[in-house]
Amino acid sequence: MMETQEEVINSFSQIFSLPLSELLFRIVVAIAIVFVGRLISKWLTRAAKRAMDRAKTDQMLISFLGNITYYALLLIVTVIALGVLGFPTTSIIAVLGAATLAIGLALQDSIANLASGVLIIFLRPFRIGDYVETSDEEGFVTDIRLFHTLLTTRDNKAIYLPNKDVMGNNITNYSDTPLIRIDLVYGIGYSDDVLQAKRILEEIVVANDLVAKDPAPVIAVKELGDSSVNLIAWAYVEVKNEMIVTYNITEQVKVRFDQEGISIPFPQRDIHLFQPN
Structure with a gap:
């Protein structure tokens, strides 16, 4: 040498x-x-x-x-x-x-990133285009490079994750299955008609073209809250449509509930004052 x-x-x-x-x-x-x-x-x-x-x-x-x-x-x-x-x-x-x-x-960290990149390639926990969550970040996989994986968030931000951090943490791949379930919760007043509210919510969800027919949506009473009866809608959608479906249904629920006279209560607290005399 x-x-x-x-x-x-x-x-x-x-x-x-x-x-x-x-x-x-x-x-x-x-x-x-x-x-x-x-x-x-x-x-x-x-x-x-x-x-x-x-x-x-x-x-x-x-x-x-x-x-x-x-x-x-x-x-x-x-x-x-x-x-x-x-x-x-x-x-x-x-x-x-x-x-x-x-x-x-x-540069052991860089070598670890390179080795992890090779593992990602051959183990394939996700592919380019998949929507994943890992290392407390989530987004669409845009590229897998020698030392890092590039994610693009829903609001079009680029996130560079070291490959060793990706392989060293849990990976949730939302694109592994064709559909994901979204849980939509809406509260109504205790004096409102629960069955009517469920029917309206079901009509809105079923009518949405981006909601899958199979599995079928589920509408139910989730809980009896402090200030409201909370209804829940389970709807299955493609991961890319999750946000637009959520926003669209929420807007329609507000419009229909107002039209049908169904209230959407806000949290409230009763305060009782006691005087010694």
């Missing part, structure tokens, strides 16, 4: 002892190799992704392998450029190997 380091150090002195014209020529050629090599790396990566896409490879695997391919090609281009400058390529590879080991020990 010491001999390899000495070779690299000696090559520095040899390179800078070259005539200025030859040194500049080598530098220009090396820069050109890096520039062209980067373009070729991008092109080859895109070509590999298209080939995997035609082979109907999982999108998650395509993205992950595409990243590995791109950075591996960049490493090869860098070694070639250093060789053109005059550095011994075998020594460079040996030094890179030793440096990789040292960096790996120093």
